Each structure stands twice: as structure tokens, then as C-alpha cells.
Amino acid sequence: MDHSDDYQHVNYLWDDAAAAQLDPVERLRYRSNQLGADQRITNTGGGNTSAKLTQTDPLTGEAVEVLWVKGSGGDLRTATRANFASLYMDKLLGLRGLYDRAVVKGAKTPIEDSMVDMYRHTTFGLNPTAASIDTPLHGFIPFKHVDHMHPISAIAIAASADQERLTQAVFGGEVGWVAWQRPGFDLGLIMQQALAQNPHYKGLIMGQHGLINWADDDQECYALTLRLIEKGARYIAQFDKGDQTFGGKKYSGPDAAAREALLVRLLPTLRGLVSQHRRFVGTVHVTEEVLNFVNSVDAPRLAELGTSCPDHFLRTKIKPLYVAWNPQTESYEALLAKLEAGLAAYRADYTAYYEACKHPNSPAMRDPNPTVILIPGLGLIAWGKTKSESRVTAEFYALAIEVMRAAEAISQYQGLPRQEAFDIEYWLLEEAKLKRQPAEKELARNVVVVIGAGSGIGKAAAQRVAQEGAHVVCADLSVEAAQATADELVKLYGQGIGVAGTGLSGCGPALGLAVDITNRASVQALFGQVVLAYGGLDNIIVTAGIFASPDKTGHIRDEQWALTYAINVTGGYLVADEARTIWKAQGLKGSLVLTTSVNGAVAKGGSVAYDTSKAAANHLVRELAIELAPLVRVNGLAPATVVEGSSMFPRDRVIGSLAKYGVAFSEDETTEALRAKLANFYAQRTLTKTPVTLADQAEVAYLLTSRQFAKTTGQVISVDGGLPEAFLR
Ligand SMILES: [Zn+2]
Numbered sequence: 001m002d003h004s005d006d007y008q009h010v011n012y013l014w015d016d017a018a019a020a021q022l023d024p025v026e027r028l029r030y031r032s033n034q035l036g037a038d039q040r041i042t043n044t045g046g047g048n049t050s051a052k053l054t055q056t057d058p059l060t061g062e063a064v065e066v067l068w069v070k071g072s073g074g075d076l077r078t079a080t081r082a083n084f085a086s087l088y089m090d091k092l093l094g095l096r097g098l099y100d101r102a103v104v105k106g107a108k109t110p111i112e113d114s115m116v117d118m119y120r121h122t123t124f125g126l127n128p129t130a131a132s133i134d135t136p137l138h139g140f141i142p143f144k145h146v147d148h149m150h151p152i153s154a155i156a157i158a159a160s161a162d163q164e165r166l167t168q169a170v171f172g173g174e175v176g177w178v179a180w181q182r183p184g185f186d187l188g189l190i191m192q193q194a195l196a197q198n199p200h201y202k203g204l205i206m207g208q209h210g211l212i213n214w215a216d217d218d219q220e221c222y223a224l225t226l227r228l229i230e231k232g233a234r235y236i237a238q239f240d241k242g243d244q245t246f247g248g249k250k251y252s253g254p255d256a257a258a259r260e261a262l263l264v265r266l267l268p269t270l271r272g273l274v275s276q277h278r279r280f281v282g283t284v285h286v287t288e289e290v291l292n293f294v295n296s297v298d299a300p301r302l303a304e305l306g307t308s309c310p311d312h313f314l315r316t317k318i319k320p321l322y323v324a325w326n327p328q329t330e331s332y333e334a335l336l337a338k339l340e341a342g343l344a345a346y347r348a349d350y351t352a353y354y355e356a357c358k359h360p361n362s363p364a365m366r367d368p369n370p371t372v373i374l375i376p377g378l379g380l381i382a383w384g385k386t387k388s389e390s391r392v393t394a395e396f397y398a399l400a401i402e403v404m405r406a407a408e409a410i411s412q413y414q415g416l417p418r419q420e421a422f423d424i425e426y427w428l429l430e431e432a433k434l435k436r437q438p439a440e441k442e443l444a445r446n447v448v449v450v451i452g453a454g455s456g457i458g459k460a461a462a463q464r465v466a467q468e469g470a471h472v473v474c475a476d477l478s479v480e481a482a483q484a485t486a487d488e489l490v491k492l493y494g495q496g497i498g499v500a501g502t503g504l505s506g507c508g509p510a511l512g513l514a515v516d517i518t519n520r521a522s523v524q525a526l527f528g529q530v531v532l533a534y535g536g537l538d539n540i541i542v543t544a545g546i547f548a549s550p551d552k553t554g555h556i557r558d559e560q561w562a563l564t565y566a567i568n569v570t571g572g573y574l575v576a577d578e579a580r581t582i583w584k585a586q587g588l589k590g591s592l593v594l595t596t597s598v599n600g601a602v603a604k605g606g607s608v609a610y611d612t613s614k615a616a617a618n619h620l621v622r623e624l625a626i627e628l629a630p631l632v633r634v635n636g637l638a639p640a641t642v643v644e645g646s647s648m649f650p651r652d653r654v655i656g657s658l659a660k661y662g663v664a665f666s667e668d669e670t671t672e673a674l675r676a677k678l679a680n681f682y683a684q685r686t687l688t689k690t691p692v693t694l695a696d697q698a699e700v701a702y703l704l705t706s707r708q709f710a711k712t713t714g715q716v717i718s719v720d721g722g723l724p725e726a727f728l729r
Pocket of ligand 1: 046148149210
């Protein structure tokens with residue numbers, strides 16, 4: 001079992017040929033990526049790797065030993081060279097003197113925390129990447145390569161009641177055990193000492209935390225990490241309880257379709273309940289493993305114990321909210337009542353935990369709402385300030401379930417003691433990290449649905465709100481066009497981190513969906529998908545519209561007339577009417593922007609269906625503003641003559657308009673050239689004499705959505721370059 005041969009619980013991914021082409025730092029990056037690629041080896045953002053390399057000191061030209069170690073933040077799976085800090089080994093080890101001179105030292109002392117700032121003084125090669133609190137765990141181990149992972153099998157051993165005995169039973173003498181201690185300088189010294197006293201150790205199980213192991217060769221270190229994890233997993237597998245896992249099954253859930261329908265109904269209410277302080281974005285995670293846990297006899301007892309690995313509970317909080325609801329015998333109303341009571345009890349509990357564990361200098365209490373909610377039959381619902389955060393939270397609790405399953409198979413699962421959990425959650429160093437984060441953008445924590453996002457103003461609006469931190473659902477009649485806009489946004493802003501979320505809920509910051517707003521069932525289906533993806537929605541911008549080009553006499557066919565009204569008027573109404581249910585269930589402020597037109601105010605002939613439909617849309621804005629108050633603001637955006645990239649101006653219409661206004665053109669000019677001509681002609685009719693662009697429209701759509709227009713509702717804002725005949729009276 002030394003190399004790639006028959007691992008069952010990890011994947012051996014090392015490729016000698018690939019590694020051989022890399023420089024020593026890149027080999028470390030390579031090793032890290034291979035380790036991070038498997039969640040059974042480590043969680044998103046969890047664990048770190050290091051290499052002690054001999055390099056030339058730029059100051060002296062001499063060879064020096066440099067510790068390259070994964071820095072603060074960052075994630076092994078996606079790490080690049082820039083995620084690694086580099087420190088002079090002699091200077092790092094020299095910090096020991098400073099530490100020893102402190103009168104009060106040890107875990108959680110001020111001198112220990114102050115060492116983190118000292119690492120910057122040991123930086124080699126002007127590397128701007130900050131060293132993490134785990135740096136001494138690597139620095140004080142006298143081997144060239146060190147891997148510190150959070151594997152399920154090792155955490156399970158480390159979170160068992162008799163973890164020290166189990167370490168011996170699983171690994172014989174080759175792996176030692178150190179009791180839980182918050183990572184830092186002192187833990188590094190403890191490990192150094194454990195190894196000095198037991199020079200045959202190849203690694204250590206870190207109580208309640210994970211695994212650390214080492215070797216002088218990088219490939220050997222990688223292989224050792226895998227071998228130890230595999231060894232632990234094989235040991236655990238012998239004791240697997242099968243059907244009796246978690247005490248056996250207590251509930252059985254609805255089938256997949258019924259569960260989905262229930263989630264669509266529940267999620268907006270749930271989002272509203274947990275978003276009382278600040279809005280959260282949700283991730284639904286429903287796997288067989290999760291269902292086996294939430295439906296089990298032991299779930300309430302185990303949920304109460306919370307997660308173990310410190311990495312996990314920074315996001316999952318001290319414990320999840322488990323709701324003891326029987327999906328087979330109890331009603332939806334009973335579920336809501338139990339959720340409300342459960343949330344109230346959770347908040348009270350969290351406040352009591354804070355009060356009991358706080359220190360005189362602790363940061364103020366954070367949001368007391370749970371970030372993980374477990375419901376029999378429904379699964380796991382996680383909440384975070386962004387999609388990415390809630391996905392990581394779901395991932396961490398799903399991993400915690402695996403840890404509990406394994407620990408309960410071989411022993412009894414133990415959570416981290418409350419005070420220790422608190423001292424991590426409210427660690428001043430963590431607080432400093434939070435404070436260093438940039439201020440949240442205007443539409444952070446918001447889910448914006450843009451209908452018509454496949455092209456023109458809708459696409460520009462989707463891009464604009466994404467720029468303000470919104471999660472954007474790009475909806476369009478053409479799912480391909482919607483998807484293309486969403487793909488561009490995900491490419492620009494990144495998928496984020498975290499490997500969780502089932503079905504649509506595994507999405508990133510943007511999503512492309514199909515909708516036909518003339519069809520109520522289609523609108524309903526769209527919002528159901530939005531709710532499953534993000535847990536709810538906040539703002540809607542409708543830019544979908546149609547201009548049926550009249551014939552030479554200025555008329556359109558009856559079915560075109562009907563379609564014009566179906567899209568331009570009824571569509572906006574159906575969207576508002578279906579979203580109303582979600583907005584009400586959430587009880588959170590929202591906004592709706594309908595795109596109308598200056599044609600709604602100017603009677604000019606030649607486009608009577610379009611113009612009258614837009615006049616109706618203007619009044620729809622006012623009616624909806626009254627109907628949806630006080631929760632939702634409704635405003636209209638009235639563009640004029642945006643010719644650039646607009647689906648409303650196909651070549652035929654451009655040519656028709658140029659002919660109508662007597663602007664000289666030739667049939668062989670490109671569509672873009674013809675559009676520019678028309679745009680310029682329109683510009684000359686306006687007060688500002690400048691063509692009106694998609695960006696101009698998107699800006700106002702965004703502003704009407706934002707808090708900057710928090711006191712404006714029932715208004716139609718023209719973005720037309722200034723057309724006196726369109727001034728609203
Ligand atoms: Zn760790």
C-alpha cells in the first residue's frame with residue numbers, strides 16, 4: 001500500500017512526469033492541488049502544506065533555508081504559487097527567543113497571538129502573502145516536507161471519546177497523538193517536543209482537529225499522507241454500522257419531487273426568518289448521506305454536539321438547528337411552527353453561549369441565527385453572506401456528518417468543548433481578519449432576477465448589478481442567451497469556493513434560466529428554480545419586451561397585437577404576481593423595475609400596439625407600487641431609442657426608421673453602421689444631443705434597485721437623452 005496500489009478511500013494522483021518538470025516551489029503547489037482535490041483528504045480552505053527549500057538569499061548571495069508554507073486564506077485545491085508565504089527558517093526559529101522571554105506564555109496568551117505579526121519580519125524575497133497561524137506547526141517539524149490535512153478518517157479518530165487509544169490501535173507506533181490545542185506557536189513547540197521524544201513518529205493525530213505528517217522527500221510526504229488517511233479509513237470501515245448507523249432510521253422522507261415542492265414553499269419563509277439581522281443566501285444540500293443523518297434516531301443528539309474541526313465550526317457555528325419534524329405525519333404548518341420555536345430557542349442558546357464564554361475583550365456578539373438547518377425528509381440548508389459562503393458551510397456540515405458517522409462507528413463522537421469553540425469563533429485574530437475584509441457592496445447578499453438578460457438592456461443590467469455584488473439570475477425566453485450572460489458573469493467574478501449544493505443549488509454567483517413571461521406556469525417554475533438555487537430573491541428587473549414591426553400602413557396583425565400586450569403588460573403583471581408570494585414569505589424589502597418606454601407618454605402614430613402597451617405598463621408600475629407596498633418598491637424605467645445592440649432594433653426596423661425620417665443610407669451598409677446612423681439621428685432630437693446607450697439604461701435600472709432610491713416607488717424614470725414631448729405630466 002505504499003504507492004498507488006489499491007487505495008479505496010483516497011485517490012492517488014501524483015504523476016512523476018508532471019512533477020519532474022516543476023521547480024521546487026511549483027512542486028509544493030502541485031502537491032497541494034493534488035491533496036486539495038479530494039474532500040476526503042481535506043475540506044475547502046482547510047489544511048496546509050510546506051516545503052523547506054534551499055534558496056539564494058538576495059541580500060547576501062548565500063544559500064539559505066526558506067520555509068514555503070500555504071499562507072492565510074487560500075485553498076489547497078485551487079492554490080497557486082501566490083498562495084504560499086516564504087520565510088527565512090533561521091529567523092522564524094529565532095522567534096523562539098522572543099517567545100521564551102515573555103513572562104506569561106502558552107496557548108491563547110497575548111505573546112502567542114503577537115507572534116503572528118512577527119512572521120512578517122521573517123519574510124524571504126519580499127513575498128506579500130501573509131503567513132498563517134499554522135506556520136509554526138510546519139516550521140518546528142525538522143523535516144523538509146510537512147502536510148497538515150483535515151481528512152474525515154483522521155478527524156473521526158481525533159473527535160472520538162478515546163482518541164489516544166484509537167490512534168495507537170489504528171497506527172501502531174508510527175503516528176503519535178497530541179491533545180486539542182488551538183493552533184499557534186505553542187502547539188508548534190508541543191509537536192516539536194513530541195517528535196524529539198519519539199523520533200520514529202511519521203505524523204501526529206491532532207486532537208479534535210486532524211492530521212499532520214512529514215517526510216524529507218515531497219512525493220514521499222504525499223504518499224505518506226494518503227497512506228495514513230487510507231489506514232484510518234480502512235480501520236473505520238471494519239466497524240461500519242450499516243443500517244444501524246446513527247441509531248437507525250426514525251423518519252422517512254417524501255420522494256424527490258415532493259421534497260422539492262416543499263423546499264420551494266419553505267425556503268423563502270426560512271430565509272426571512274434567518275435574515276432578520278442581515279440577509280443570507282442559501283444552499284440546499286440533499287444527498288443520501290445527509291438524508292440518512294437527518295432522518296436518523298441519533299441526529300438530534302449529535303447535532304447538539306456541534307462540529308469538531310475548528311475549520312468547520314467557524315462557518316457552521318457552534319451547532320446547527322435541528323428541527324424534529326415528522327415529514328410523514330406532520331403538516332407544513334407544524335413545520336413552520338417548529339421552525340419558529342426552534343429558531344427562537346437557538347438564538348437564546350447562542351446568546352447564553354456568548355455570555356457564558358466571553359472574555360472582557362471579546363468582540364461583540366455576532367448574528368445569533370444558525371447557518372445550518374437540518375430537517376428530516378428535507379435535508380440540509382446552509383446560509384451565508386454569499387452563495388460561495390453558504391456552499392462552503394453546506395460542505396463543512398456534510399463533512400461533519402461523515403466524521404460523526406465514522407466516530408460513532410469506532411467510538412463515541414465528541415464535539416469541541418464550548419469554551420474552546422468560542423475562543424476560536426471570537427478569536428481576536430479572526431476578528432481582525434473580518435475587519436480587514438473590504439466593505440460589502442451595495443447589492444451584496446441580494447439575489448437579483450433579470451428577465452430579458454439574454455441581450456440588450458437586460459444583459460447590461462445583469463452586468464451592472466453583478467458589479468455591485470448581486471447574485472444574478474439571468475432569465476430569458478432563450479435559455480442559451482440567458483446562459484451565455486450568466487457564464488460571462490461567472491467567468492468574471494469566479495465560481496467561488498466550496499464543494500456542495502445539490503441540483504441548481506450548486507450554482508455560482510450567476511445562473512441562466514429560461515422563462516416565458518406570458519405564461520404563469522413558466523414564471524412560477526422560474527421562481528421555484530431561483531428559490532432552490534439561492535433560497536429566495538430580492539429584486540427583479542424586467543427588460544423583456546416586444547416591438548412588432550408594423551407594415552407599410554403602420555398596422556400589425558391581431559396576433560401580434562395580442563402578443564405585444566401579453567409580453568409588455570401581462571408579462572410584467574405575472575412576474576409581480578408570482579414574486580409577491582416569495583416577497584411576502586420572506587418579509588424582506590425588495591424592488592421591482594419594469595421597463596416601459598417614452599412611447600407610453602408620446603402619442604405619435606405608427607406603432608399603436610407598442611405605444612399603448614407601454615402606456616399600460618406605466619400605469620401597471622403605479623398600481624403595483626400600491627399593491628406591493630410597503631415591502632416592495634416598484635418603478636419604471638422608460639428608455640428611448642437605444643439602438644446599440646438592442647434586440648428591439650433588428651435590421652428591418654432600423655431601415656424602416658431611417659426611411660421614415662428621411663436619413664440617407666444604402667442597403668449594403670452593415671447593420672451596425674445603419675444603427676449608428678439611426679442612433680445619431682435620434683440623438684440630434686434630444687436635449688443632450690448624445691446617443692442613449694445600454695449602459696445608460698443599466699445604470700438607472702441598478703439605481704432604482706439600490707438603496708439610493710429606497711424612498712422612491714411608483715415612478716417612471718425616462719432615460720431618453722431629454723425628449724420634451726415625453727416629459728411626464
Ligand atoms: Zn488545521
